[in-house]
Amino acid sequence: MTINMRAHEAGILHAEGSGAAPQWLPYPRDVMELLPQLYAKGVSRDEEGVVTVAGVPVTDIAREFGTAAYVVDEDDFRARARAFQEDFTRPFVAVCGGADVYYAGKAFLCTAVARWVLEEGLSLDVCSGGELAVARRAGFPGERIALHGNNKSIPELRAALEHGVGRIVVDSLVEIERVAEVARELGVVAPVMVRVTVGVEAHTHEFIATAHEDQKFGFSLASGAAMEAVEAVLGQESLTLLGLHSHIGSQIFDVSGFEIAARRLVGLHVEVARRHGVHLPEMDLGGGYGIAYTSEHDPMTPAHLGADMAAVLDRELKQLDDLADELAGDQLGDDPVATAAPRPRISIEPGRAIAGPSTFTLYEIGTVKRVQVGPQAERMYVSVDGGMSDNVRTALYGADYSCTLASRRSDAEPAVTRVVGRHCESGDIVVMDEYLPADVEPGDLIAVPGTGAYCRSMASQYNHTPRPPVIAVRDGHARVIVRRETIEDILALDVDE
Ligand SMILES: Cc1ncc(COP(=O)(O)O)c(C=O)c1O
Numbered sequence: 194m195t196i197n198m199r200a201h202e203a204g205i206l207h208a209e210g211s212g213a214a215p216q217w218l219p220y221p222r223d224v225m226e227l228l229p230q231l232y233a234k235g236v237s238r239d240e241e242g243v244v245t246v247a248g249v250p251v252t253d254i255a256r257e258f259g260t261a262a263y264v265v266d267e268d269d270f271r272a273r274a275r276a277f278q279e280d281f282t283r284p285f286v287a288v289c290g291g292a293d294v295y296y297a298g299k300a301f302l303c304t305a306v307a308r309w310v311l312e313e314g315l316s317l318d319v320c321s322g323g324e325l326a327v328a329r330r331a332g333f334p335g336e337r338i339a340l341h342g343n344n345k346s347i348p349e350l351r352a353a354l355e356h357g358v359g360r361i362v363v364d365s366l367v368e369i370e371r372v373a374e375v376a377r378e379l380g381v382v383a384p385v386m387v388r389v390t391v392g393v394e395a396h397t398h399e400f401i402a403t404a405h406e407d408q409k410f411g412f413s414l415a416s417g418a419a420m421e422a423v424e425a426v427l428g429q430e431s432l433t434l435l436g437l438h439s440h441i442g443s444q445i446f447d448v449s450g451f452e453i454a455a456r457r458l459v460g461l462h463v464e465v466a467r468r469h470g471v472h473l474p475e476m477d478l479g480g481g482y483g484i485a486y487t488s489e490h491d492p493m494t495p496a497h498l499g500a501d502m503a504a505v506l507d508r509e510l511k512q513l514d515d516l517a518d519e520l521a522g523d524q525l526g527d528d529p530v531a532t533a534a535p536r537p538r539i540s541i542e543p544g545r546a547i548a549g550p551s552t553f554t555l556y557e558i559g560t561v562k563r564v565q566v567g568p569q570a571e572r573m574y575v576s577v578d579g580g581m582s583d584n585v586r587t588a589l590y591g592a593d594y595s596c597t598l599a600s601r602r603s604d605a606e607p608a609v610t611r612v613v614g615r616h617c618e619s620g621d622i623v624v625m626d627e628y629l630p631a632d633v634e635p636g637d638l639i640a641v642p643g644t645g646a647y648c649r650s651m652a653s654q655y656n657h658t659p660r661p662p663v664i665a666v667r668d669g670h671a672r673v674i675v676r677r678e679t680i681e682d683i684l685a686l687d688v689d690e
């Protein structure tokens with residue numbers, strides 16, 4: 194018999210693989226009270242038991258804006274952005290002069306969010322012409338934008354260079370030629386970074402790991418392709434090489450993957466300096482910091498992460514200091530070591546860790562059905578007015594979410610629940626296993642926390658379902674930052690011949 198640790202803590206005893214029928218254990222507490230760390234800082238329950246965000250009851254939000262809706266606690270988002278910008282970067286000052294934080298807009302980006310990020314002093318990572326357009330509309334300065342993507346189009350590259358982006362992270366030899374050509378055409382020198390596949394097997398879902406050899410991103414370090422790419426960039430007059438980039442994957446809790454990545458990346462950085470006499474001014478370690486979706490996850494704070502990663506970098510950059518000693522001995526006499534082989538400035542690209550916990554999805558229950566799943570066990574299937582079209586992560590990665598009854602308190606017995614969507618698939622599941630009070634009924638609201646990253650940004654119109662709005666709440670006031678799609682929006686795309 195295997196016991197799911199989270200579910201076990203919540204009182205669910207799984208009998209998977211044992212052949213025995215599942216049995217549920219009694220669960221005594223309110224899920225939100227048990228797991229407050231899953232919710233944004235401004236989320237709590239009022240005296241009536243209604244969940245509130247920054248002082249606004251979810252019942253008011255549902256009445257005014259409808260459901261399903263993504264509800265973001267603006268102060269929570271900003272605080273997490275600030276924690277990376279300030280607490281994470283602080284230890285890097287002594288190690289390499291400082292660090293820059295590029296918010297990864299793929300997690301979630303709209304004009305308001307780009308402005309929050311800008312106001313909190315971060316830079317921005319975009320990976321498409323669409324994300325770049327949003328950044329431009331928000332007034333994001335080009336020099337604080339990084340452009341990613343493994344197949345950027347010429348119009349995207351042109352738009353990026355016209356906006357003066359601070360870095361383009363190149364991903365193939367064809368693309369190096371392409372960027373060089375567009376830069377020549379525009380009469381500019383394009384700043385680029387080379388995305389390196391460092392060969393780390395990140396401990397995460399295989400679809401969101403990105404630094405093992407057999408996948409589409411980057412230039413392999415092991416095969417020599419990364420050095421070849423560096424040389425290709427150095428050979429182009431319309432390109433300037435800022436540095437090397439590595440992103441090992443997403444929803445990672447273990448610094449050891451970053452440590453191996455840093456060691457290998459610094460190794461290549463030193464090799465470039467040694468072979469070509471080029472001291473690259475930057476180095477980017479990507480994003481990927483995990484968040485808590487359930488009690489199974491225990492993420493590090495940005496301060497803790499920063500301290501650990503700065504220590505790792507300090508250790509690994511000793512490789513560069515050895516080169517500096519060599520160079521100083523050979524060429525520079527008494528010149529300070531720092532001028533012989535200066536340490537690169539570090540940057541990172543967190544997305545999920547800033548956006549994810551700031552948001553919950555608010556759904557209204559439409560139907561409740563009890564299904565017998567064993568002689569002593571039944572599962573309550575709660576259908577909500579959304580599903581895999583607004584949160585595909587459960588279906589795509591087997592992601593685990595929690596939920597809570599949000600519109601009232603209930604003293605009813607807890608029931609093992611699966612929250613499902615309204616789409617035409619049995620895999621249309623939002624929350625696999627959680628407890629809800631057994632008296633939940635149509636019209637009740639539930640909140641699914643941790644949906645700020647890769648939910649709205651990966652939302653679809655499956656079954657011609659209009660995508661939900663994003664409602665930002667701050668200081669007792671809720672407002673729309675992304676409006677709800679309408680059937681008219683969907684019909685507008687459909688050519689009526
Ligand atoms: C290149 C790059 N940088 C940053 C990120 C952001 O990752 P996360 O949201 O896990 O921090 C991603 C996505 O995994 C990415 O591909």
Ligand SMILES: N[C@@H](CCCC[NH3+])C(=O)O
Nearest residue numbers: 299401443444586646647
């Ligand atoms: N979309 C993925 C993460 C991929 C991030 C982009 N490289 C998720 O929801 O977890």
